[in-house]
Amino acid sequence: MMQKAIDYACGKGADCTQTMQNGPCYSSQKTLVCNYIVNSYYQKNGPIGGTCDFGGVATLTSTDPSTANCKFGSGPR
DSSP states (O other): OHHHHHHHHHHTTOOOGGGSTTSTTOOSOHHHHHHHHHHHHHHHHOSOTTTTTGGGTOOOOSSOOOOSSOOOOOSOO
């Protein structure tokens, strides 16, 4: 299910380049990669119906998951 969310978000304009090997948000942990990609999708598409659930894989949070190397967006663009 998580891979489907990643594939969908990447196919709909999420910035998936940051999670590629050697990218600042690359991780061998699929959960961390999914977090970044789903957030990128949400930032691009805004809080419109159905954009933040991904079939139960994602949810909105007020906690910033950014790290020193990987910065998440905060709020729709």
